[in-house]
Structure formats: structure tokens, C-alpha cells
Amino acid sequence: MDFTLTAEQQMLSDSVARFIQNEYDFETRTRLVAAGDDDAANWRTFAENGWLAVSSPEELGGFGGSPIETAIISEQFGRGLVIEPWLGCAVLATQLLLASGDTAAQAEWMPGLCDGSRRLAVAWSEKEARGVPHVVAVRADGDARLTGRKTLVLGGVGADAYLVTARVDGEIDARGGIGLFLVKAGAQGLQVTPTPLQDGSAVAALTLDAVAARRLAGDGLAALEQALAHAVCALCAELVGGMERAIEISADYLRTRQQFGVTIGSFQSLQHRIADMSAEMELARSMLFAALASLENDDPADRGPVLSGAKALIVSAARSICGQAIQLHGGIGMTEECAIGHYFKRAIVADALFGGRTLHDAICAEALQAELTQAAA
Amino acid sequence: MDFQPDPTLEAFRETVRAFLRDNLPDDLVQQTIAMVSPRDAIIQWQRILTAQGWGAPYWAKEHGGTGWTVEQQLVFDEECARVGAPTLEGFAHKLLGPVLNQFATPEQWETHVPLIMKGERHWCQGFSEPGSGSDLASLRTRAELRGDRYVVNGQKIWTSLAHRADWIFLLARTNADAKKQAGISFLLIDMKTPGITVRPIISIDGAHHLNEVFFDEVEVPAGNLIGEEGAGWGITKFLLNNEHATTADLPVLKAYLARMKTLASSLKIGNTPLVERADFAVQIARFEAELRAVAMMVQRSAAFHGDQGHYAHALGSMLKLRATDLQQRMTVFLVEMLGDDGALVAPDEGKGLTSEMFFRRAATIYGGSNEVQRGIVAKLMFGF
Numbered sequence: 001m002d003f004t005l006t007a008e009q010q011m012l013s014d015s016v017a018r019f020i021q022n023e024y025d026f027e028t029r030t031r032l033v034a035a036g037d038d039d040a041a042n043w044r045t046f047a048e049n050g051w052l053a054v055s056s057p058e059e060l061g062g063f064g065g066s067p068i069e070t071a072i073i074s075e076q077f078g079r080g081l082v083i084e085p086w087l088g089c090a091v092l093a094t095q096l097l098l099a100s101g102d103t104a105a106q107a108e109w110m111p112g113l114c115d116g117s118r119r120l121a122v123a124w125s126e127k128e129a130r131g132v133p134h135v136v137a138v139r140a141d142g143d144a145r146l147t148g149r150k151t152l153v154l155g156g157v158g159a160d161a162y163l164v165t166a167r168v169d170g171e172i173d174a175r176g177g178i179g180l181f182l183v184k185a186g187a188q189g190l191q192v193t194p195t196p197l198q199d200g201s202a203v204a205a206l207t208l209d210a211v212a213a214r215r216l217a218g219d220g221l222a223a224l225e226q227a228l229a230h231a232v233c234a235l236c237a238e239l240v241g242g243m244e245r246a247i248e249i250s251a252d253y254l255r256t257r258q259q260f261g262v263t264i265g266s267f268q269s270l271q272h273r274i275a276d277m278s279a280e281m282e283l284a285r286s287m288l289f290a291a292l293a294s295l296e297n298d299d300p301a302d303r304g305p306v307l308s309g310a311k312a313l314i315v316s317a318a319r320s321i322c323g324q325a326i327q328l329h330g331g332i333g334m335t336e337e338c339a340i341g342h343y344f345k346r347a348i349v350a351d352a353l354f355g356g357r358t359l360h361d362a363i364c365a366e367a368l369q370a371e372l373t374q375a376a377a
Numbered sequence: 378m379d380f381q382p383d384p385t386l387e388a389f390r391e392t393v394r395a396f397l398r399d400n401l402p403d404d405l406v407q408q409t410i411a412m413v414s415p416r417d418a419i420i421q422w423q424r425i426l427t428a429q430g431w432g433a434p435y436w437a438k439e440h441g442g443t444g445w446t447v448e449q450q451l452v453f454d455e456e457c458a459r460v461g462a463p464t465l466e467g468f469a470h471k472l473l474g475p476v477l478n479q480f481a482t483p484e485q486w487e488t489h490v491p492l493i494m495k496g497e498r499h500w501c502q503g504f505s506e507p508g509s510g511s512d513l514a515s516l517r518t519r520a521e522l523r524g525d526r527y528v529v530n531g532q533k534i535w536t537s538l539a540h541r542a543d544w545i546f547l548l549a550r551t552n553a554d555a556k557k558q559a560g561i562s563f564l565l566i567d568m569k570t571p572g573i574t575v576r577p578i579i580s581i582d583g584a585h586h587l588n589e590v591f592f593d594e595v596e597v598p599a600g601n602l603i604g605e606e607g608a609g610w611g612i613t614k615f616l617l618n619n620e621h622a623t624t625a626d627l628p629v630l631k632a633y634l635a636r637m638k639t640l641a642s643s644l645k646i647g648n649t650p651l652v653e654r655a656d657f658a659v660q661i662a663r664f665e666a667e668l669r670a671v672a673m674m675v676q677r678s679a680a681f682h683g684d685q686g687h688y689a690h691a692l693g694s695m696l697k698l699r700a701t702d703l704q705q706r707m708t709v710f711l712v713e714m715l716g717d718d719g720a721l722v723a724p725d726e727g728k729g730l731t732s733e734m735f736f737r738r739a740a741t742i743y744g745g746s747n748e749v750q751r752g753i754v755a756k757l758m759f760g761f
Binding site: 265 | 378379380381382383448638641642650652653655658659661662663665666667669670671672673674676677680691692694695696698699748750751752753754755758759760761
């Protein structure tokens with residue numbers, strides 16, 4: 001293990017940080033949110049800088065990086081509360097396409113994903129799924145025509161096509177019988193409804209009525225779980241960046257806000273609170289590293305509880321820290337025009353993405369029960 | 378940045394495991410979770426380690442140590458704790474040892490270190506006083522130079538293991554006129570010197586770890602001064618800087634988790650083992666996850682070893698905050714798991730766990746209280 005960024009990683013981190021600083025300040029972001037859409041120019045910037053291709057294999061047009069490079073970008077995007085569909089398209093969809101093992105689909109789509117000319121989004125979630133990937137009610141008939149409803153499709157507005165999980169066999173929560181399908185935007189019977197999230201980003205709900213699709217090769221569920229592992233790590237990295245920035249903004253506020261004739265940062269109660277927030281953030285960062293280590297080293301079967309534990313702990317830390325950041329700001333922290341509340345909003349949304357705290361706690365608990373039952377037998 | 382396992386470190390782990398398998402006598406293995414092993418066990422174990430060439434696992438080769446990396450030291454500690462090996466004499470190895478290696482004269486080093494390597498000279502730390510806890514630099518114990526000796530008068534308190542110690546390393550004021558930090562010196566004193574009285578303090582775990590130590594006209598050879606007169610505060614900061622990774626007590630945290638898992642299988646409500654209940658399973662699983670994060674935080678902090686920068690220092694304080702809080706919550710939950718027995722002085726199950734839980738209240742007080750650590754973090758990270 002080595003915790004120091006390599007020269008290349010440092011350059012990557014710096015270049016994303018520069019973008020946030022120079023081209024994505026909070027006012028700019030606020031204008032983007034108000035416009036109700038992400039900015040195509042920003043996506044081009046991501047592509048031109050190679051960020052969209054950073055963790056894709058070289059033979060498919062990528063730079064051959066690891067989830068660490070994805071995490072480095074995600075962390076900076078988290079600091080800037082970037083609303084572009086980095087997580088949904090550049091991480092989740094790209095990783096799902098790679099995990100599918102469908103070489104034809106990869107050859108067709110990867111170059112466009114890497115150069116930013118095309119976007120894929122993943123429609124896996126459903127209202128009843130609540131973060132469980134194998135809860136799938138959308139059905140595929142024998143001609144690969146899909147019917148049903150998908151929710152919370154990250155990057156789903158303006159995507160060129162969708163990777164959709166659908167059931168070819170079995171009950172709604174059976175692990176078997178799940179296929180992965182490619183559906184083109186504009187396909188007959190497909191309705192894409194933009195649904196704004198609390199944090200200002202837009203996702204989509206898909207209604208499918210006998211929509212023609214192409215089934216991708218491979219085990220759809222295994223591929224989705226692999227891609228979700230990458231997405232969870234990226235989201236955790238984003239939250240660590242968000243927490244770090246929320247603490248910095250709060251510290252700046254404590255240095256400047258005056259009450260009782262002094263800066264409020266001179267009060268020990270507030271100093272201790274921000275110290276505790278920092279300690280919790282560093283614990284969350286440590287957990288992110290543990291998750292990345294597991295993603296890199298462990299078998300998919302073993303890393304489930306590690307990633308679930310990471311998601312549960314890091315999202316909880318983000319909700320706690322960003323909530324306290326509002327408290328440190330007092331009344332101004334409650335206003336829409338103050339940045340700090342938006343970090344809290346992102347933390348709240350993050351819990352709903354890829355399964356909430358309670359679900360991930362339960363996954364860890366079930367793994368523990370299995371471990372101890374096995375040990376007793 | 379990468380998270381690949383280091384093959385040389387894993388090979389080292391195997392070496393340590395094999396050594397422990399072959400060399401740790403059964404009668405030295407301790408089954409209970411405890412802070413410090415009996416004196417005899419420490420001496421025997423130290424001899425075995427020294428014979429292996431591992432007598433000083435935390436020191437550089439030039440000082441007679443193993444020269445292990447911080448990562449190797451963590452592996453060594455972890456593997457020793459996993460099989461219940463005795464502890465080393467921690468004051469000597471982790472606190473005083475590095476001070477001697479850095480600041481002692483060759484004569485002083487020769488006087489003490491060979492005995493540390495034999496396990497025969499045990500130490501205690503004379504820092505806190507009744508009026509000087511968090512404000513350590515306000516200490517009032519005096520050491521007055523009279524001819525070739527210092528004469529020490531004053532009182533120390535919370536002195537862990539003073540009743541077992543052969544020697545004490547002591548902070549005393551040698552110059553009453555200097556600014557408060559500048560008047561402090563670092564002295565080594567034989568506990569058998571006339572004028573030293575040790576009085577036990579029984580702590581809320583019902584045990585005797587803590588003491589008051591009184592000094593009444595105690596004569597100390599001037600040659601027992603470490604560094605210059607007045608250099609004691611700087612030496613202390615050096616010493617405490619080495620302390621953070623230790624206060625995380627990662628091996629102990631891992632032992633708590635292992636104990637939780639054992640109890641979760643053995644204790645039942647009706648016919649149902651606790652682990653089969655979602656309420657208990659979720660709590661234990663949360664502790665397991667949090668411990669994984671703390672373990673990584675220990676690695677991160679260890680990787681900064683020797684770095685005197687603000688961030689490295691603050692990370693050590695933040696680690697102390699998080700790890701000691703976890704120690705307290707885990708031990709409280711362990712007692713909760715005991716059910717009715719958790720209330721009993723002499724329970725059927727989980728003997729020692731309630732003591733451990735009570736003792737852990739000290740973790741957020743010693744080594745710089747957690748309030749002091751928060752102040753350090755606020756100052757180093759944000760300039761408050």
C-alpha cells in the first residue's frame with residue numbers, strides 16, 4: 001500500500017481541482033442548476049482532459065487507470081458539487097459495459113464514451129428495488145422486448161442509449177433470470193421522464209412498453225454488481241471530497257463571522273465541533289481507502305460487505321458532517337444561496353443511490369451471520 | 378497511491394506467525410483481554426524475543442533494534458496480540474526507548490538499554506501532577522541541583538504501574554524563574570531511592586494500575602539528567618509524538634471484535650443465539666465496519682512516521698479521537714451483550730469485560746485528553 005499520489009495522479013487531481021476552481025464555482029453551478037440541464041461544454045472538457053477514459057482499458061480507447069484514478073476525479077467533483085452525470089455515465093455505465101463482456105457492444109460504444117461524443121446510462125433501479133440489484137420487475141419477452149418502469153436513471157436525460165436490466169425468468173426478487181439489454185434512446189415505446197433530484201442534478205424515469213432491445217452477452221446481474229461496486233467507490237470518493245470542502249467552507253466562515261465582538265472561531269465549542277467533523281471525515285477517507293483496496297484485491301464474493309460497510313459509514317459521515325456544517329453557519333446556512341446546504345443535500349441524495357444505510361447495514365449483518373454460522377458448523 | 382498488498386510484508390507476517398508457533402510457550406499465552414501482562418511473563422517473553430534478535434521491535438538497527446518499518450511493527454503487534462502473546466514493557470520500548478536512543482549519552486544508554494533488552498528494568502512515567510493534568514507544563518515537582526546530585530521534592534499522580542516499576546522517567550522543574558516550559562528537565566530515577574513513596578489508587582474497574590508517587594528529598598545523581606537542563610519539554614513533545622499510533626490500540630480493538638463474535642454465538646435469548654437476531658447482528662457488523670476504517674487510519678498515520686508536518690500531527694490526534702471513542706463504545710456494547718451478567722460483579726460469562734469497559738473510560742483522558750486533541754486539531758488544521 002502507498003498513500004502518496006504518484007506524479008501522474010497528482011497531476012490528474014490538480015487538473016480537476018483547477019477546473020473546479022476556474023470554471024465551476026458555486027455561482028456557475030447555480031446557473032447550471034437553474035437552467036435545468038448540465039452543460040455540454042463541460043462534458044467536452046471532461047473528455048478533452050481524458051477524464052472520461054481514465055479507468056478504461058487502453059485497447060478500448062482508455063488510459064488503463066484503476067478505480068483510484070476514478071476516485072481522484074470523483075473526490076474533486078464532490079468538492080465542486082458537479083452535477084454533470086459523471087457518476088452515472090462515466091463510471092456506472094462505462095463499468096457496466098466493460099463488465100458485461102459483450103465485446104461487440106464494447107467495440108461499438110467505448111470510443112464514443114471515451115471521447116464524450118456519446119453517453120450511456122444505466123436503468124437498473126426500480127421503485128421496489130431500493131438498492132437491491134436483483135429486484136427486477138421489468139420483463140423481457142422472447143423477442144427481447146422490454147416492458148415496465150425504471151427509476152433513478154443517473155445521466156438518463158440526454159443519454160444516447162440505456163443499459164437496462166430486465167427479467168427473462170423468475171419472480172421479482174430471484175437472483176437468476178436477469179438479462180442486460182441495450183435500448184436506444186428514441187426507441188418506440190420508450191418514454192424518458194426527467195426527474196430532478198434534491199441536489200439539483202437531473203435523473204430520468206423510464207417507462208417501457210414493449211420496447212425493442214438487444215440483449216448483451218454475459219451474466220447481467222454479475223456485471224451489474226461489478227459496475228455498482230465501482231460506482232459505490234466513486235460515490236464514496238465524491239462524498240469525501242464534499243465533506244472536506246464543507247469543512248473548509250465552515251472554517252472560513254468561523255474565521256470571518258463576528259459575534260460578541262470576536263470571530264466565532266475563537267469559541268472553543270465551535271473549534272471542538274469542527275475538529276470532530278474533521279476526524280470523522282478522515283475516518284471516512286480511511287474507509288474509502290479500505291473500499292478501494294477491497295475492490296482492487298478481493299473476490300467479488302468477499303468484497304460485498306466491505307463495500308456495503310463503506311457506503312453505510314461514509315454516507316452517514318457525510319450526512320452528519322454536512323448537517324453540522326449548516327449548524328456552524330447559523331441562519332445563513334439555511335439559505336438556498338449559501339453553498340453549504342447543498343453539500344448536505346448531496347449527502348441526503350447519496351443515501352438513496354445504490355441502497356440506503358439500513359440496507360447496507362443489513363448486508364453486513366447477514367454476512368456476519370453467515371460467517372459465524374459457518375464457523376459453528 | 379495504490380492498495381496492492383505488499384508481498385514482502387505478507388512474507389514477514391508468515392515469518393512472525395511461524396516464530397510465534399514455534400517459540401511462544403503455552404503457559405505464557407493469556408486468554409483475557411488485558412492491558413499489561415504479569416511481570417514474570419514480560420521478562421520471559423522479552424528473553425525469547427531477544428534471543429531471536431527481536432528484542433527491540435520498534436527501534437532502528439543503529440540502536441540495537443530490528444530496524445523494522447512501521448508497517449512491519451504493526452504486523453508484529455497484530456500477530457502477537459492475535460495469539461495472546463505477553464505484552465512488552467511498553468514504557469521502555471515505545472516511550473522511553475526512543476528518547477534514550479535520541480537524547481542519552483553513551484554511558485546513559487549503556488546503563489539502561491541492555492536491561493530493557495533483558496526485560497529486567499521496568500519503567501513508569503512521572504508526568505501528571507495533582508495540579509497539572511492537561512496543563513502539564515504547569516508542573517511543580519522541583520529538582521534542585523546540589524553539588525553532583527539533584528534533590529527532588531513533589532508529587533506525581535495517575536502513575537500507571539509505579540508499584541511494579543524499577544525506575545521512573547520524571548519531569549521536574551529545575552528552574553523556577555524560566556518561562557514555564559523552559560524550566561522543565563527530564564530525569565531518570567531508581568524507584569528504590571530513599572524518599573520515594575508509592576500509594577495505590579484503585580480505579581473504577583476495581584483494579585490497581587494507578588498510583589500517587591511522592592518525592593521527599595530524593596537524591597538523584599546529576600548524571601541521570603537526559604539532555605540539557607531545561608530540555609525536558611522538547612523531549613516530552615518528541616516522546617508524545619510517538620504515542621498516537623499506540624493509543625489507537627488496534628490489537629485490542631480487534632480483540633474486542635473477536636470477543637463480540639464469540640459471545641454472539643454462545644449467548645442466547647431463549648434458543649436463539651444473539652447473532653441470529655438482526656438487532657445484535659447489525660450492531661456488531663457496524664463495529665466491524667468502523668474498525669476496518671480505524672485500521673486503515675492507523676496505517677495512514679503510521680505511513681507519516683517521522684513527518685513533523687501539521688497534517689501528520691493532526692491526523693494522529695484525529696486517530697486518537699476516533700479510536701478511543703470506538704474503544705469505549707465497543708466495550709459498553711460487550712457488557713450489554715452479557716445481559717443480566719453485565720450488572721454482576723462476578724458474572725458467569727464475560728469475566729473481565731466489565732473491568733475492561735470501566736478501564737476504557739481512561740482512554741479519552743490519558744495521552745492528552747480528547748478535548749486537548751480537539752484543540753490541537755483545530756489549531757493545526759484551521760489555525761484557531
